[in-house]
Amino acid sequence: MDTSAPVRILTVCTGNICRSPVAERLLQAGLDQVVPGGFHVSSAGTRALVGEPMQPISADIVRTFGGDPDGFAARQLTPRILRGVDLVLTMTSGHRGEVLQLDASLLKRTFTIRELARMLDVLDRRAADAPGQPAAVAPSAGGGTNAPDDDSRLAANAGLWRGLPARAAGVRHLSLPADPTDNDIVDPYRRAPEVYREMEDQLAPAIVSILRHARLNAPLSPDAAQL
Numbered sequence: 474m475d476t477s478a479p480v481r482i483l484t485v486c487t488g489n490i491c492r493s494p495v496a497e498r499l500l501q502a503g504l505d506q507v508v509p510g511g512f513h514v515s516s517a518g519t520r521a522l523v524g525e526p527m528q529p530i531s532a533d534i535v536r537t538f539g540g541d542p543d544g545f546a547a548r549q550l551t552p553r554i555l556r557g558v559d560l561v562l563t564m565t566s567g568h569r570g571e572v573l574q575l576d577a578s579l580l581k582r583t584f585t586i587r588e589l590a591r592m593l594d595v596l597d598r599r600a601a602d603a604p605g606q607p608a609a610v611a612p613s614a615g616g617g618t619n620a621p622d623d624d625s626r627l628a629a630n631a632g633l634w635r636g637l638p639a640r641a642a643g644v645r646h647l648s649l650p651a652d653p654t655d656n657d658i659v660d661p662y663r664r665a666p667e668v669y670r671e672m673e674d675q676l677a678p679a680i681v682s683i684l685r686h687a688r689l690n691a692p693l694s695p696d697a698a699q700l
Contacts (some may be wrong), residue, residue, distance in 0.1 A: 479513040479627075480634040481557060484586070485572060486564040489518025489547035491662050492672060493564060494527040496586060496680060498540040503684040507691050510623075511630045517550035519571045524548075528662070530669040538677070552576055559635055562586040564676075565657040582638045585656040587675065590682035591648035592641040597686055599644075629692040 482500065486493035493516035504512040525547045527535070532542035548554070555561070555576045561583040563569045572583050584592070650656055658675045661668040 478631065479511055480559050480631050482512060482514045482560045482562060483554065483558045484514065484516040484562045484564070485519065485550060485568050486516075486658075487518055487520050487568070487660060488525075488662055489516055489521040489549075490525050491528050491531050491660065491669075492658050492676065493518065494542070494545050494547075495531050495534055495540075495672075495676060496562065496564070498527075498535045498542055498545070499538050499680050500683065502538075502540040503680070504687055507684065507687045508626070508630045511627055512634075515554075517548050517554050519550050519568055521547045521549040528669075530661070530666060534669070534673050538680075550575065555579060558582070559631075560584075560589075560638065562589060564660075566653070567657075581642065584638075584641070585658075586679045586683075587650075587658065588648070588656050589641060590679035591650070592644050593682050593686040595644040595647045596640060597689055600689070626692045633690055633692075 484493040484496040484500070497514050497516035501512065501514040504514065523546075526532075527542045527545045532545075535542040550572070552575050555572065558579070559582065561569075561572055561579055563572060563583065563585050566585055569583050569585055573580055658679075659668060659671050661672045
């Protein structure tokens with residue numbers, strides 16, 4: 474495996490026109506700011522409306538948070554799309570089950586997006602409480618604290634994220650929801666605008682948690698390492 478290859482993240486919902494596109498475009502926009510070239514985020518649907526653009530209200534949500542909804546086209550989830558993915562983020566527990574029906578090898582790399590966000594919050598709180606732990610620095614590929622060049626920075630980032638599922642699973646018991654439905658993002662398709670706002674209210678905090686974790690654990694850029 475090319476250790477400097479981008480970390481591949483796949484978001485999954487049903488039609489791939491409301492929820493997973495919002496997660497895709499906002500995660501990509503945010504992660505590009507943290508580690509440029511370090512991530513490739515895409516999406517698919519378990520029963521996709523293939524070729525359809527993002528729903529207009531979903532597109533408005535993406536723009537509101539600084540993402541770009543243009544050029545999107547829904548696609549059907551297939552085993553081929555799942556091949557080589559580092560992390561799968563589903564919008565509901567049901568979608569997680571459908572992913573695993575297609576590729577059971579992804580069991581330890583597939584989470585609902587809200588589930589993973591809670592796990593990352595636990596990991597970040599632990600790191601903040603641990604004495605002597607520097608923030609916003611990940612080990613470089615060579616074992617140092619500052620990545621000396623772009624390739625080493627990308628490799629350090631990839632190593633951190635490809636090891637993330639195991640670390641997250643280790644705190645699962647500390648991040649269980651009071652209600653299992655709190656793992657899910659509501660489906661707003663063909664429903665009132667208020668349901669899209671409910672979707673936004675559920676999805677946005679999860680995206681913020683993932684981006685915060687990425688920022689706190691990002692390897693230093695070559696320029697920053699000189700400061």
